[in-house]
Every structure is written in C-alpha cells, then in structure tokens.
Amino acid sequence: MTGATADRTVFRTCPLCEATCGLQFDVRDETVKRIRGDRDDVFSKGFVCVKGSAMKQLHEDPDRLRKPLARRGTAPDGAPIFEEVEWDEAWQIVDEKLTAVRSAHGNESIGVYLGNPNVHLLGSGTHTRPFLHALGGAVRFTASTVDQMPRHVASGYLYGSGAAMPVPDVDRTKLLVLIGTNPFVSNGSICTAPGFPNRIKRVRERGGRVIVIDPAYTRTVKAADLHLRIRPGTDAVLLAAIVHHLIATDRVTVGLTGALVDGLDQLAEAVEPFSPEYAESITGIAAAQIMSLAEEIADAESAAVHGRIGTTTVEFGTLTSWLIDVIAIVTGNLDRPGGSMFPKAAIERVRPERQGREYRVGRWTSRVSGHPEVQGELPASDMPDEILEPGDGQLKAMFTVAGNPVLSCPDGERMDQALESLEAMISVDIYVNETTRHADVILPPVGALEKSHYDVAFYGLSVRNVANWSPPVFEAEGPGEDDILAKIALIALGMGPECDVEIAHGQVLSELLGAEVAAVGSVVKGRDVDELLAMVDGDAGCDRVLDVLLRTGPYGDGFGVDPDGLSLMKLKANPHGIDLGALMPRLPELLSSPNGRIDLFAGPFEEELERLGAVMTEQAADGRLRLIGRRHLRSNNSWMHNVEVLVKGKTRCTLQVNPDDASRLQLIDGTDAVVRSRVGEVIAPVEITDAMMTGVVSLPHGWGHDLPGVRLEIARKHSGVNSNVLTDPTAIDPLSGTSVLNAIAVEVAPA
Numbered sequence: 001m002t003g004a005t006a007d008r009t010v011f012r013t014c015p016l017c018e019a020t021c022g023l024q025f026d027v028r029d030e031t032v033k034r035i036r037g038d039r040d041d042v043f044s045k046g047f048v049c050v051k052g053s054a055m056k057q058l059h060e061d062p063d064r065l066r067k068p069l070a071r072r073g074t075a076p077d078g079a080p081i082f083e084e085v086e087w088d089e090a091w092q093i094v095d096e097k098l099t100a101v102r103s104a105h106g107n108e109s110i111g112v113y114l115g116n117p118n119v120h121l122l123g124s125g126t127h128t129r130p131f132l133h134a135l136g137g138a139v140r141f142t143a144s145t146v147d148q149m150p151r152h153v154a155s156g157y158l159y160g161s162g163a164a165m166p167v168p169d170v171d172r173t174k175l176l177v178l179i180g181t182n183p184f185v186s187n188g189s190i191c192t193a194p195g196f197p198n199r200i201k202r203v204r205e206r207g208g209r210v211i212v213i214d215p216a217y218t219r220t221v222k223a224a225d226l227h228l229r230i231r232p233g234t235d236a237v238l239l240a241a242i243v244h245h246l247i248a249t250d251r252v253t254v255g256l257t258g259a260l261v262d263g264l265d266q267l268a269e270a271v272e273p274f275s276p277e278y279a280e281s282i283t284g285i286a287a288a289q290i291m292s293l294a295e296e297i298a299d300a301e302s303a304a305v306h307g308r309i310g311t312t313t314v315e316f317g318t319l320t321s322w323l324i325d326v327i328a329i330v331t332g333n334l335d336r337p338g339g340s341m342f343p344k345a346a347i348e349r350v351r352p353e354r355q356g357r358e359y360r361v362g363r364w365t366s367r368v369s370g371h372p373e374v375q376g377e378l379p380a381s382d383m384p385d386e387i388l389e390p391g392d393g394q395l396k397a398m399f400t401v402a403g404n405p406v407l408s409c410p411d412g413e414r415m416d417q418a419l420e421s422l423e424a425m426i427s428v429d430i431y432v433n434e435t436t437r438h439a440d441v442i443l444p445p446v447g448a449l450e451k452s453h454y455d456v457a458f459y460g461l462s463v464r465n466v467a468n469w470s471p472p473v474f475e476a477e478g479p480g481e482d483d484i485l486a487k488i489a490l491i492a493l494g495m496g497p498e499c500d501v502e503i504a505h506g507q508v509l510s511e512l513l514g515a516e517v518a519a520v521g522s523v524v525k526g527r528d529v530d531e532l533l534a535m536v537d538g539d540a541g542c543d544r545v546l547d548v549l550l551r552t553g554p555y556g557d558g559f560g561v562d563p564d565g566l567s568l569m570k571l572k573a574n575p576h577g578i579d580l581g582a583l584m585p586r587l588p589e590l591l592s593s594p595n596g597r598i599d600l601f602a603g604p605f606e607e608e609l610e611r612l613g614a615v616m617t618e619q620a621a622d623g624r625l626r627l628i629g630r631r632h633l634r635s636n637n638s639w640m641h642n643v644e645v646l647v648k649g650k651t652r653c654t655l656q657v658n659p660d661d662a663s664r665l666q667l668i669d670g671t672d673a674v675v676r677s678r679v680g681e682v683i684a685p686v687e688i689t690d691a692m693m694t695g696v697v698s699l700p701h702g703w704g705h706d707l708p709g710v711r712l713e714i715a716r717k718h719s720g721v722n723s724n725v726l727t728d729p730t731a732i733d734p735l736s737g738t739s740v741l742n743a744i745a746v747e748v749a750p751a
Contacts, residue, residue, distance in 0.1 A: 011038050011575040012470030013455065014052040015120040015448050016637055019187035019194040022047050022463075022576060022717035023055070026067065026472050032449070032473070042577040043466045044194030047185060054451055055448065057182065057643045058344040063711050064430050064479065065444035077148040079709030080437050083676065087478070091487060091497035093441040098492060101397040104423075107137035109396040114142040116637055116688035117404020123445070123481030124401065125456030126545040127489075130463065130508050139386060139395060140377040143637075146409055148190055149736040152316035152375055156359035157603030158325055158671050160592030162375050163460065166325065166340035167191045168304030169583055169733065170463050171668065173338040174208040175300035177293075179235055179324075180742075184219035184597050185633045189308050192455070192462040197223065199463075209300075211293065213238070213285075214310065215628060216656075216698065217691040226294070229369060229693045233628040234283040235307065235742025236316040237616055239289065240609065241279035244271045245294040246330055253298065255332025260588050263600030267326070270606050273613050282616045284693075298331050302338025310628065313742050318735035319608045326600065334587075335364055341583040342590055345460040346467040346556075346566055347549035352521040356592045361604065361735075367393045377736035381410045381729040382419040397424035399488070402481075406434040407638040407704055410683035411679055412738045416707070427701035428484055428607020431642070432711035434704065443484050449473040451480040454546050454571075467555070467566060468577030469546070482542035505541035508535060509548060516552045523558035532559050536567045555580055572666055627726060627744040628674065629701040637701035641715040653720025654687035656698040657748070662688045672751035675699070677744055683751045684721050699723040714738065 006026035014021045022041025032147045035055060037048035039516035058064070068090035069082040085093075101109055112132060118235075132138060144152070152162035170176060170193055176438035181189065183196040193199055200223055203210050210224040230238060246252055247268045252262060272629070276287035283290075295302045305327055311320045325334065333339030351668075354359060362372030367412040368385040371378060378386070383405060387395045398419065406416045412434075419425060419438040427439035436442050445451070453470040479487070486504035513529045516522045524532060547568035551557050557565030571578065588596055634646040641647055655673055657665075667673050669688040674681055675697070684699060692698055704722025705715035724741070731740040 006033060010471065010473045011041075011455055012473065013468050014055070015189045015453055016051045016055070016640070018189050018192050018458050018461070019049070020192055020458050020468070021046070021194040022468065023048060023054055024669060025050050025449075027473065030474065032059065036425055038576060040576040043464060043468070047195035047198065051640065054643050057645055058640070059447045059449045060068035060640055062448060063441060063713055064640055065432070067441040068444065069432065071440050072611070075709075077708050082223055082432065082442070088497070090441050090443060091484065091491065092399040093491050094426055094488060095491050097397065097426060097440055099426050104147065105394075105396045107135070108393045110135055110137070111139040111141065111383070111395040113380070113383065113397045113398060113400045113405055114140070114402045115189045115401065115405070115408070116143040117402035117639060119457045121402070121481050121539070121547065122452060122454045122456060123483070123485070123542040126509065126542040127482045128401075130504065131485040131489045135399070135491040138399075138494070141380045141405075142377055142382050142668070143403060144377065144381070145380045145738045146313065146374070146741060147738070148312055149263040149374060149738045150312045150733055152323045152602070153318045153361065153736040154321035154350060155273060156327060157376070157605075158322065158598055158600070159590065160356050160359055160496030160594070162267055164342060164590055165176070165190060165461060166328065166334065166342050167461055167463055168306040169338050169341045170203065170304065171582070173203060173302050173304040174206075174476065175211070175296065175303040176200065176208065177204050177211045177213070177297065177303065177596040178220060179213040179305065179307040181306060182214070182220045182631060183220040184223065185631050186308070189278050190649060191306055191459055192458040202723065209296075215693040215696045221564050228285050228289065231282070231284045232310070232628050233314045233316070234616060235314070236320040236323055236612055237274060237279050237282045238285060239320060240271045240274035240612070241276045242294040242297065243267065243323065243330060244293050244324055244435070245276055246298055247271070247434070249295070251295065252297040252330045253332045254330060255328060255334075255336060257332070257334050257458070257587055257598070257623065259741060260591070261329055261598045261600065264330075266331070266601055266606065269616070270609050278358065283676045285473070297327065302333060302336070304339050306703065309631075310742055312739065313738060314674065314734055315731065315740050316608065316612055317733040318737050322603070322605055325358060329600075335585045336582070336585040341464045342552055342586045343460055343583060344465050344586065345462070346580065347546070347553045348460065348464070350521055350523065350552070350554055351519060352589065354521070356594045356596055358594055371732070374737050379406060379732055379739065381732060381739045383409065384414045384729070386420060387418040396422060397426075399426050399428070399440070399610065400435055401428040401485070404435045404638045405684075407702055407709075407722055407724065410724055410729040412704065412722045412724045413680065414729070422633075424489075432709065434707050434710055436511045437707065444478070445481045445484055446476045446478045450476040452543050454538060464582060464607075467550070467571060467580060468567060469571035471572070473592060477718070480540060480542065482540060501541070502663055505544065508541070509536060509544055512545065512548050516548070516751040522552060523556065524552055529561070533645045535559055542719070543568060589673050604735065622745060624745040625695060625697050625748055626676070627723075627746045628698050628742045629723065630656070630698045632700060635702065641703070641705060641718060642712045644714050647714060647718045651685060651718070653700055653703040653718070654685065655684040655748070656689050656692045656695045657686045658696070659688055659690055660694050662686065665746070666750055668750070674751045675726060675747050677727050677728065678722055680725040682721040682725050695719070697746065
C-alpha cells in the first residue's frame, strides 16, 4: 500500500479488536493508498497490528454486501437464493415479516441475537437499547455468554454493577500475572491497552516480573519471566489455593479498601479445602510453586492478576473471575496504582447521589431449560431449544445483528437447524455467512471506513483514561447501524416501512437528555431539554447521542458549564485523541451496592466453592484429553476470514497435539484426526507441537466456512472446521450462563 502522495490524510481508531489503535489513512483518488499506525495517537503511539493494516482489503472485499438481499427461494443443494433489492423493498419485507409473526404468535415469539462486532460499533452502542425496547418482549441472546459474562456477574455481586470491571494497571505494576490470556495475539481483552506486547516488555524493563499461567506455550509466554502450565478448567482451584496460602501464612493485607470489605471472616473457611497440596493434584502445578506464586503476589510492591477467555469460558468462570478480585482485595492491590483499577470513561454517567441496589439475576428464566436471565439475556446455548421446542413462547422469528451463532455458539449443527426452521429471520450484517444465509432479508450497514467511530465499551475497560472520535474516511453510500436499528424500531412500533428514521434519533436524544436533567448530580439537572437539544452537535444519529454522553459525562463541558470540558466538537479538533490521565482510585464512590460496601459473599460463592471441590475431584480421575481454543493475531472470532492477506499462508485451523500424546495415539503430523466429544465430532489436520501441554489439544474458534450458500469466497478456500460442533450446549457456568468452550473432554484418533 505504498505509492504516490496522498490527496488527504484521515486519522481514525481501528475497530477490529479491543486495542483501539490509532491509524493513519493516506487517501488518493478516493482510494486508500497506505495505512500505518498514528504515531501521534495519545494512546497507541503508532502501534498497529496486521488487522489494522488490512482495513483497505476489508473495505474493498467484493463479498461485502453494499445493498440489501431478499431471499427468493432455495436451490437444490440447500443454498438460499438471494436477490439484491433496494432499501424501500427491504424495509417492506421487514414490516411484513414482523407483522405476520406478531399477529400469529405475539411479541414473545421474537428473539434477538447480538454478535461480538456490535461492541466495536458506535451505532450499535447508541441504538441497540431503543431497538430492543421497540421489539417489546423480544428474548435476547448475545455473544457475551460465549465470552465475558462471568466477569460481569462477579463484578455485579462484588461492586453492585456488572459494568464495574477492574483492569490491570499494566503501565505501573511491578508484577503482572496473566492467566488464560494471550495478549501478544489478542492485543488484550477486557483490558484495553494498545501495544500490549510493548507494555508487557516495559513491566520487565522497570524491574518487574511477568508470569503467565496457560496450558500452552504462547507468544505471551515467550516474553514472560515464568510459565506455569495448568490443566484446563482448573484455574479456580489454583486461585483458591493462593488465597488459602495467603490466609494460612498470615499474609493478608487489605490496604485502604479493607474498610469497605465484608466477608473476610467467611473467606478462610470457604477456601479451607483448597490447600496447595490439593491444588497440585488438580491443576498439575506443584504445591511449592503455588505457595511461591502466592507469596510473590503478596510481597510485590504492586501486583495485578488478569484472567480472560481461558478463565471465563469454563464451568467455573464466574467463580474464577471472583477469585481474581478476591486476590486483589486480600493483597491490598484493588483500586491502587499498579494493581487492579477501575477506569473512568468519558461517557460514564455521573450519579454521585445514586442509591445502590442489590445485584440480581434470574428475573425470568428460559421456558425450556429453566436457566436464569443474567444481565437481561439468556444463555446463547439455549437459542436452539427456544426455537425448536413447541409451546407457549416458542421463538418463531429472529433478528441477528452482526452475529454468526452457527459458528460461535455451542452445537452449531443444531443451531443451523433451528434457524432454518424459523418463520421469519432478519439479519443486520455485511456478509452472507453461515447464519445470515437463513435470513429472509439481510440489511447491510456501510463499511467501517464510511462511518464515524468511538469506542463506547472499550474506553470503560482502558488501562488509561482517553477519548478519541474518528470521522468517516469516505462518504457513506447507505445507512449505518444507528439508522438501521432506528428504522427497525420505528417499524416495530407500527410506524410503517416509509417512516423517517430521524424520528427515532430525535426520540433517543430527548429521552437521554430528559433523564439527565432529572438526575440528581447531573451537570445539567433542571435545565430545559429543548434548549440542550438545540446545542447538540453531530451529523449522524449516533454522533449526536455521543455528543450528549460526552458533555454530560465526568469530563464534559456540561453544555457550556465548563468551556474546557469534553464535547464532540472538541474531539473533532483533536484527531489524535485526548489523554484524560492515568487510572485513579475510585472507591468507594464507584460502588453501587445497597450499602456502598464490597460483600465478598453477596453472590453464591460459598456454595460454588463447595461444588468446585466435588466437580474437580471427579474430573481429576477422567483420563480423557481436554480441548481448548486458541486465538490468532490475524482473525477475530469468525468474521475476518474473508480477507486474503489475513488468511493466506500456513493452515491455521489445525488440531495442535503434544508429541507424547501424538505418539500414544498414533497421530502423524499433517494427517487428519477425528475429534469426538459427547455431542459431536470433527476431522482436522494434526499439528504436533510441544507448545501444547500433555493431555491437552487445541482447535481455533470460529472456523467452518463450508456450508451451502455462504458467500465468502476466500473463507471457503480456508474453511477449516467448526470447533463448536464439539461444544456441549448443556455445559454452562451456572452463575453466568456462559458456555463451556474450553476444557472440553474429547477423544482423538487417526481419521
């Protein structure tokens, strides 16, 4: 992408992972000629990975939809027959399908699945809520229950809010312990930190240490001081043993947060069964090493323990997330520099006088499995049953928004059958993929370079407080997510397919400002809504919502109260972003619990610890291999496999096997093996490597692009296999509803 001098240069944040790296786009003749890291970006300072560099190819992908598709039938091979239509006809189909299903079955027959890309999209961040509200009784599923939901639930019980998620203060810590995460490849997750590899290196450069706990030898391990191999799914036992040793050796030092913590007396009894010796028999890590790790965390000048997908997509994911925070609390590392800290995002709501309330789950349950609601949604693994099982409340229509549950959720084959059986399906997506091929109509938002960007979610998980708004690189030739979701909302409210989307945008703004002027502690409390509406900036609906959120946030200008405060206009004038400073202690003002305190046992963690011991002891006698997933730098789940530059080269969808296991099972490198679980089997090429721990095999997540009708030419050439054919839909973390995607018991044999 080198070439002639650019006509113009545009700076924007990369939306392809959680790192939020700043990019510089050199544009000539309305074509991207070069993409490089923005060296002046206040956060990423020039760091960029291969995904960001490939945004030109993603934008120009011929398979990316530019206009809506309407289904016109099914071919003999089972592939859907789609026809490109104009937007007016697409909206007419949405209206007809939604009206027919509602008339026949009621609001409770409509479901929604929200995929991972939504969290990267400004329009989804600002307009998903009104979209869901307009659908009335829609049953909601999201990618959260195949990802990070345990972290939300642990935070909800501890701090009163599922959004209050502490992150490691990686830029100041002297000891960084990473468990079940590989930020050299993922670029960080539930921890927004562009240039994460460089930040890890700087921990060591300033005299600190990095410890990685992982069954596999990863790129992150290579940069660490110590690697501890752990049996998959046993992280909670290891962490409980660390707490046990800290208490047994009188090393508990709660620091300033100690005055806010209840339940410390119960803790000793709750972790009593988890001695380092017991943990050794379960985790495979020597008792002496566990004790040494506990002591190092306690003795460090500052320490941060961070767990991610390897710790959340397991049966005890919520308990593991809770134990990570317990360790921060009992070593005095919660809410202090260098420990685990709470970001303050620029769009966070200011409610200093807010009355806390009890964190609750289970306000309703699945009609089939009985699983409780968590954070307003049901487990994604329940979706096929909710569609296929007859009875009151059976789902007859689904909206999918930027999601591919056929590949990303458990029992993909049954998920596929369920979607095929629907009376109506409407998808908001840029591709005809394994899921959207079942849709009656596909509504494609404009590409990433044709809309503005702001990281609504990730700045709330950032290792430094920053704000950065990005303009479109090119003029949009269609609607963005905000317009599409707003239009569907209006149609759902009975306003017809010809309704003006600006009605919805205006309503969202009015309701948002109405809440602000009524809220105690808001900077605009008591002011006139119409006066504030006249001052709102932004061309797109999502930009206008963002302007309100910024101006009423903790750094905002308050619509004129503080002329130096944040607004959309100020971010426009600072294309490299605005640095809002290092993380600062936020307790107790952040707490949303009823009494403004941290109750270690507000949730059912005592009972979960008892269950942990029983389950782990039983599993220790199971001699089967354990399957784990893995991430590649060049992809993000299932939605970046259609870009040649990102998938070319050596096949990545392989079954990684330790040499000792390969010898025992008579597997040969490069040949195929069959992998069987309780619910399914796949055949994948074998890759023998000592990077994998004995007793553990690994398949990457998000592959399997070989179903009829999928319009992903490049992805089909590198189709791979869908690892979630092996995922048991009945195996979940009961506290969060999250599917068990890691530590799956499997049998492997030559194919």
